[in-house]
Amino acid sequence: MASAAAPTTSSLSLAARRAAAVGPAAAPLRRGGLAAGCQPARSLAFAAAADPRLATHVASRCRAASSSARGTRAVATMAKKSVGDLTAADLEGKRVFVRADLNVPLDDNQNITDDTRVRAAIPTIQYLIKNGAKVILSSHLGRPKGVTPKFSLAPLVPRLSELLGIQVTKAEDVIGPEVEKLVSGLPNGSVLLLENVRFYKEEEKNDPEFAKKLASLADLYVNDAFGTAHRAHASTEGVTKFLKPSVAGFLLQKELDYLVGAVSSPKRPFAAIVGGSKVSSKIGVIESLLEKCDILLLGGGMIFTFYKAQGLSVGSSLVEEDKLELATSLLAKAKEKGVSLLLPSDVIIADKFAPDANSQVVPASAIPDGWMGLDIGPDSVASFSSTLETTQTVIWNGPMGVFEFDKFAVGTEAIAKKLADLSGKGVTTIIGGGDSVAAVEKVGVADVMSHISTGGGASLELLEGKELPGVVALDEAVTVARSKL
Numbered sequence: 486m487a488s489a490a491a492p493t494t495s496s497l498s499l500a501a502r503r504a505a506a507v508g509p510a511a512a513p514l515r516r517g518g519l520a521a522g523c524q525p526a527r528s529l530a531f532a533a534a535a536d537p538r539l540a541t542h543v544a545s546r547c548r549a550a551s552s553s554a555r556g557t558r559a560v561a562t563m564a565k566k567s568v569g570d571l572t573a574a575d576l577e578g579k580r581v582f583v584r585a586d587l588n589v590p591l592d593d594n595q596n597i598t599d600d601t602r603v604r605a606a607i608p609t610i611q612y613l614i615k616n617g618a619k620v621i622l623s624s625h626l627g628r629p630k631g632v633t634p635k636f637s638l639a640p641l642v643p644r645l646s647e648l649l650g651i652q653v654t655k656a657e658d659v660i661g662p663e664v665e666k667l668v669s670g671l672p673n674g675s676v677l678l679l680e681n682v683r684f685y686k687e688e689e690k691n692d693p694e695f696a697k698k699l700a701s702l703a704d705l706y707v708n709d710a711f712g713t714a715h716r717a718h719a720s721t722e723g724v725t726k727f728l729k730p731s732v733a734g735f736l737l738q739k740e741l742d743y744l745v746g747a748v749s750s751p752k753r754p755f756a757a758i759v760g761g762s763k764v765s766s767k768i769g770v771i772e773s774l775l776e777k778c779d780i781l782l783l784g785g786g787m788i789f790t791f792y793k794a795q796g797l798s799v800g801s802s803l804v805e806e807d808k809l810e811l812a813t814s815l816l817a818k819a820k821e822k823g824v825s826l827l828l829p830s831d832v833i834i835a836d837k838f839a840p841d842a843n844s845q846v847v848p849a850s851a852i853p854d855g856w857m858g859l860d861i862g863p864d865s866v867a868s869f870s871s872t873l874e875t876t877q878t879v880i881w882n883g884p885m886g887v888f889e890f891d892k893f894a895v896g897t898e899a900i901a902k903k904l905a906d907l908s909g910k911g912v913t914t915i916i917g918g919g920d921s922v923a924a925v926e927k928v929g930v931a932d933v934m935s936h937i938s939t940g941g942g943a944s945l946e947l948l949e950g951k952e953l954p955g956v957v958a959l960d961e962a963v964t965v966a967r968s969k970l
């Protein structure tokens with residue numbers, strides 16, 4: 486069984502949580518894709534920052550086009566009414582319940598150590614306050630069991646106020662008379678942050694009575710909590726039954742545009758890079774991407790299960806013995822679908838699972854007993870890089886090696902730099918949450934990527950082709966496309 490254990494996710498910060506061609510050598514690439522101008526390329530992200538309504542309209546048009554062109558259920562059902570569809574006439578003086586994902590990492594002194602999710606929540610809130618709404622902002626933080634002071638949302642207030650340029654008020658509770666009093670005193674264009682919604686166990690139980698109480702605070706609902714959209718909780722799903730309209734915020738919409746829209750109708754060639762520790766946790770993603778991509782590059786701990794399935798010696802590398810058949814069938818499936826599946830041709834091996842392990846580069850077919858592969862080697866980096874040069878869209882999920890150890894972060898960092906380089910050349914680059922986001926941030930190239938997901942679990946579910954309850958519950962924007970399905 487596996488002898489190399491990956492660091493546990495709980496030991497990492499949120500950010501950190503947060504080739505030998507063995508398939509067909511050079512299978513012909515499928516062509517096709519969506520009409521020009523309908524790719525959610527970087528220009529859309531910039532447009533969203535400058536004028537969210539513009540981005541909304543471009544994105545809606547693209548989603549409508551992709552739905553009718555391909556008739557895919559996932560794309561059509563993800564076409565949701567947007568906050569950008571609401572005007573000042575809809576919003577002025579209205580109480581708007583905004584569910585955001587402000588689940589940020591805090592240090593021992595309650596300082597925010599990564600404010601990505603706070604910054605990502607700003608465009609929606611800003612749009613609402615500019616249009617005269619009264620924003621009732623809700624989020625969870627951590628996984629508290631009941632009221633737990635260290636999980637209070639109080640540390641969020643200064644950063645939110647700074648980013649919004651107004652003083653955000655905070656309620657001491659989530660529902661109840663005190664909160665109602667604060668809401669009734671809100672002036673237009675203000676923000677009231679509710680306390681951690683998970684202080685109520687009814688939240689995660691999606692209790693209808695609790696959802697009704699949340700809803701009673703407001704006139705309409707905006708869900709911008711992408712990172713929590715895979716949870717059917719009272720503030721993400723239940724509340725929509727009592728508030729109309731229920732619409733998507735700009736962040737949620739952008740995540741869907743990239744993780745569903747760009748992946749369903751990519752500019753081709755479309756490459757997927759999948760890494761991480763185990764093949765078992767990425768089966769759904771690999772199977773789903775095999776239906777869509779032209780090229781699949783595999784890295785991380787999972788490659789050793791593929792090597793072993795092909796009869797190679799893997800030393801004491803991470804192997805899932807019960808997934809050998811699965812690995813063989815995934816290779817066969819790639820061949821059948823005409824997808825170029827590349828495994829690394831060389832690896833960096835270590836004599837122990839530790840940052841100071843002795844290491845050497847060996848061909849994938851020559852891992853000695855007692856040594857374990859912890860990163861992809863230089864030939865693989867070169868080969869993956871030249872393959873990526875041919876692409877127009879790349880999605881990446883999972884590191885190429887044990888990037889938490891500097892010695893074995895080289896492959897992951899090289900891929901991050903390559904994607905940054907391609908992004909600069911107009912390739913759509915999507916980083917699908919989890920540890921690859923941490924790697925991109927570590928290399929300092931996060932800003933140049935087309936899209937970096939703010940949700941690990943949520944992006945994984947989307948990439949597996951699942952629908953997210955927090956999205957499904959929102960009002961539809963496109964009715965014509967649905968009726969064609």
Ligand SMILES: Nc1ncnc2c1ncn2[C@@H]1O[C@H](COP(=O)(O)OP(=O)(O)O)[C@@H](O)[C@H]1O
Nearest residue numbers: 491761762785786858859883886887919920921
């Ligand atoms: N060769 C390897 N052997 C053991 N663990 C690995 C290897 N390559 C990567 N990992 C580990 O995989 C973990 C990330 O896996 P996973 O959680 O599946 O990815 P993600 O968070 O991106 O979805 C990292 O902690 C990394 O150290």
Ligand SMILES: O=C(OP(=O)(O)O)[C@H](O)COP(=O)(O)O
Nearest residue numbers: 586588628712713940941942943
């Ligand atoms: O951090 C989150 O998810 P992620 O770790 O999968 O990115 C979200 O805030 C969801 O939190 P949860 O997994 O406690 O529901």
